[in-house]
Amino acid sequence: SQTIHQWPATLVQPVGSPLSLECTVEGTSNPNLYWYRQAAGRGLQLLFYSVGIGQISSEVPQNLSASRPQDRQFILSSKKLLLSDSGFYLCAWTDGGLGAFFGQGTRLTVV
Amino acid sequence: KNQVEQSPQSLIILEGKNCTLQCNYTVSPFSNLRWYKQDTGRGPVSLTIMTFSENTKSNGRYTATLDADTKQSSLHITASQLSDSASYICVVSANDYKLSFGAGTTVTVRA
Numbered sequence: 046s047q048t049i050h051q052w053p054a055t056l057v058q059p060v061g062s063p064l065s066l067e068c069t070v071e072g073t074s075n076p077n078l079y080w081y082r083q084a085a086g087r088g089l090q091l092l093f094y095s096v097g098i099g100q101i102s103s104e105v106p107q108n109l110s111a112s113r114p115q116d117r118q119f120i121l122s123s124k125k126l127l128l129s130d131s132g133f134y135l136c137a138w139t140d141g142g143l144g145a146f147f148g149q150g151t152r153l154t155v156v
Numbered sequence: 157k158n159q160v161e162q163s164p165q166s167l168i169i170l171e172g173k174n175c176t177l178q179c180n181y182t183v184s185p186f187s188n189l190r191w192y193k194q195d196t197g198r199g200p201v202s203l204t205i206m207t208f209s210e211n212t213k214s215n216g217r218y219t220a221t222l223d224a225d226t227k228q229s230s231l232h233i234t235a236s237q238l239s240d241s242a243s244y245i246c247v248v249s250a251n252d253y254k255l256s257f258g259a260g261t262t263v264t265v266r267a
Contacts, residue, residue, distance in 0.1 A: 051199075079255070081257075087259065088245070088257050088259035088260055089257040091254070091255070091257075094254070133197070135199055135200075137199075139249075139255070145190060145202065145205075145247065145249070145255060146202070147199035147200045147201070148199050149198055149199045150197065150198060150199045152197060
């Protein structure tokens with residue numbers, strides 16, 4: 046069966062520090078991968094999506110970047126975190142059909 | 157622009173009562189519509205998935221309906237339980253790559 050792993054679950058980072066959130070998928074190949082951010086009381090905002098290795102599309106220009114070094118690995122990064130980067134980050138994947146699954150999320154607090 | 161609007165934004169119901177959540181969308185061309193349940197601080201979990209040809213789909217006490225002509229969907233919760241307290245998110249897919257999210261409806265079930 047397909048599973049998605051996202052870590053860490055919670056993270057507290059100082060302003061100006063780097064960020065690396067990782068997401069991996071098991072049980073499928075060539076998934077479409079997504080990074081979303083959910084601000085408190087708000088809906089999900091698509092940050093990046095990838096349809097293949099090395100293929101990254103950015104939806105919203107910001108302080109973040111994404112990379113897909115392997116077929117089932119998706120990484121969200123920042124060189125210098127801002128206070129406004131705080132939020133709940135979700136990784137998701139779809140198989141091009143009806144399946145769409147989310148990781149358990151990472152609660153990022155920038156202090 | 158593809159949009160998904162959910163109503164109400166939040167609602168409070170007594171345990172054992174029924175409730176209905178609404179989702180209107182302008183996503184085109186329509187591929188499928190999903191309802192997710194998201195507990196606080198967790199990733200969304202799929203409840204139902206419907207394609208263009210499906211009018212209703214049930215998952216236990218959750219029943220989703222879809223009217224592709226009017227571009228409306230509803231999620232009905234029957235005999236609510238305290239564990240139903242969560243955010244319910246409507247997600248509409250226009251193609252394989254992009255998912256359009258509603259802002260969610262926060263349901264609070266009280267004893």
